Amino acid sequence: MNATETTMPGRQDADRDFGLWGATAEPAPATPPLSGDRDTDVAIIGAGYTGLSTALHLVERGISCICIDAEFPGFGASGRNGGQVLPGFKDYPAQLKAHHGEERGEAMAAFGAGIADRLFALVERHRIACDARRSGWVHAGHHAAKLAEQRWKHDQWVSRGADVAWLDKAGIAALLGTDVYVGGWLDRRAGTVQPLSFARGLARAAMANGAVIHGATRAEAVVAAPDGWRVATSRGAIRARHVVLAGNGYTGRLVPGLAGSIVPVESAQVATEPLDEALRQRILPGSPCVSDTRRSLLYFRLSPDGRLVMGGRGGILTRTGEGHFARLVRAVGLIFPSLAGIGFSHRWSGKLAVTMDHMPHLHEPSQGLIASLGCNGRGVAYSTAMGEVIADRIATGSWDGLPMPVSPLAPMPFAPFRRIGAATVATVYGWRDRLQGAL
Ligand SMILES: Cc1cc2nc3c(=O)[nH]c(=O)nc-3n(C[C@H](O)[C@H](O)[C@H](O)COP(=O)(O)OP(=O)(O)OC[C@H]3O[C@@H](n4cnc5c(N)ncnc54)[C@H](O)[C@@H]3O)c2cc1C
Numbered sequence: 001m002n003a004t005e006t007t008m009p010g011r012q013d014a015d016r017d018f019g020l021w022g023a024t025a026e027p028a029p030a031t032p033p034l035s036g037d038r039d040t041d042v043a044i045i046g047a048g049y050t051g052l053s054t055a056l057h058l059v060e061r062g063i064s065c066i067c068i069d070a071e072f073p074g075f076g077a078s079g080r081n082g083g084q085v086l087p088g089f090k091d092y093p094a095q096l097k098a099h100h101g102e103e104r105g106e107a108m109a110a111f112g113a114g115i116a117d118r119l120f121a122l123v124e125r126h127r128i129a130c131d132a133r134r135s136g137w138v139h140a141g142h143h144a145a146k147l148a149e150q151r152w153k154h155d156q157w158v159s160r161g162a163d164v165a166w167l168d169k170a171g172i173a174a175l176l177g178t179d180v181y182v183g184g185w186l187d188r189r190a191g192t193v194q195p196l197s198f199a200r201g202l203a204r205a206a207m208a209n210g211a212v213i214h215g216a217t218r219a220e221a222v223v224a225a226p227d228g229w230r231v232a233t234s235r236g237a238i239r240a241r242h243v244v245l246a247g248n249g250y251t252g253r254l255v256p257g258l259a260g261s262i263v264p265v266e267s268a269q270v271a272t273e274p275l276d277e278a279l280r281q282r283i284l285p286g287s288p289c290v291s292d293t294r295r296s297l298l299y300f301r302l303s304p305d306g307r308l309v310m311g312g313r314g315g316i317l318t319r320t321g322e323g324h325f326a327r328l329v330r331a332v333g334l335i336f337p338s339l340a341g342i343g344f345s346h347r348w349s350g351k352l353a354v355t356m357d358h359m360p361h362l363h364e365p366s367q368g369l370i371a372s373l374g375c376n377g378r379g380v381a382y383s384t385a386m387g388e389v390i391a392d393r394i395a396t397g398s399w400d401g402l403p404m405p406v407s408p409l410a411p412m413p414f415a416p417f418r419r420i421g422a423a424t425v426a427t428v429y430g431w432r433d434r435l436q437g438a439l
Pocket residue numbers: 045046047048049050051068069070071072073074075076077078079080081082083084085086217218219220246247248249250251252254266267268269299311349350351352372373375376377378379380381382383
């Protein structure tokens with residue numbers, strides 16, 4: 001079988017297809033639906049990393065919470081992502097200071113620098129079984145024109161004493177097992193998890209510490225009530241002093257303006273059959289996870305069971321389709337010619353939330369109503385860390401001393417057309433990549 005004739009199953013129900021992660025995850029904890037009305041300190045809508053980490057950190061602070069998900073823990077991006085645990089943001093420290101001022105920018109940079117550390121520490125503290133590995137992240141330059149910017153990003157972290165290293169063409173080839181990249185840098189603070197196992201492990205840890213989690217419970221309305229809020233759900237109502245909106249790319253119209261503040265876009269992945277020992281020695285021999293500098297970036301890693309997992313853009317205006325998966329299959333063959341002809345066992349996709357400024361957003365549109373969303377495809381470490389920040393905000397009653405700015409909830413300009421705009425940008429990015437000889 002060659003690389004284009006794959007063994008991938010048809011996508012009968014894309015929403016429920018977790019691909020390789022679904023097939024290899026730790027068992028799901030029982031999270032039966034809500035039944036009847038409940039009172040709690042905090043109602044959390046969405047059981048991905050944001051919601052689950054908020055729940056865990058709240059109960060660790062002695063604050064009761066009920067976390068609901070329309071489906072189950074890890075149903076959204078948290079059960080489907082690349083599992084790349086990356087420090088920092090799309091904006092680097094100097095850019096954060098330029099955009100947010102010296103003090104706030106420094107706080108954000110310091111927070112971003114530590115988010116991968118926090119995730120790995122949380123995994124250890126709660127003994128979460130999720131194949132956590134700290135074997136670094138390579139930001140791989142696909143074209144010489146990208147190297148100056150790459151070097152600048154690398155230098156930003158060097159000046160802050162981070163454990164990063166510059167890679168020339170030979171160095172990156174040795175670490176990745178391919179000579180298609182012209183250079184880049186290695187961030188040793190980063191690593192990988194099995195994403196769905198991590199979500200399930202967070203849910204277990206939160207419940208073991210007293211959090212209540214209900215699956216199959218969709219929030220249908222959030223309305224102000226005496227002493228806080230009332231969340232009407234498909235299975236009963238929750239009264240709470242605070243509500244945390246943690247729907248990210250799956251955010252609906254519960255709160256005016258929230259859905260319009262992001263563009264939900266899909267990202268897709270394919271997984272090969274397990275590599276044999278000879279290939280395993282040659283493909284990603286240093287076992288880092290990787291994303292490259294294409295505007296329409298490719299990201300890849302080895303799975304815990306020794307497959308190559310390749311990811312890239314999925315659908316924006318439409319669902320992810322054959323063309324998106326075919327591009328990823330082609331990418332595997334171009335980046336790793338020795339994998340030409342390998343079979344592909346899984347393919348899947350999920351929704352992430354993109355913002356105008358490519359930074360995640362934190363909002364408190366009314367007292368006690370908190371929303372954290374917009375991870376721009378880089379939210380494994382960030383969303384998990386934000387759970388602790390949100391729990392601190394609720395525990396202390398203040399944002400003082402907390403790292404992320406709380407911004408007004410602002411719909412994107414031309415909000416009704418934002419998906420068309422994003423699809424146009426993605427198309428232009430694709431053309432520009434091809435002008436640079438990329439896929
Ligand atoms: C394919 C893909 C690959 C990615 N790869 C990486 C990566 O390698 N590294 C990285 O850092 N980031 C990556 N990301 C981004 C990362 O996965 C997300 O930023 C992160 O998982 C967001 O977590 P979350 O909890 O905020 O949202 P989600 O995990 O999306 O959870 C939102 C939840 O809210 C629920 N929900 C929504 N509305 C309601 C409602 N009304 N009632 C009840 N429940 C509701 C949904 O069912 C869902 O479970 C990737 C994303 C995708 C899609």
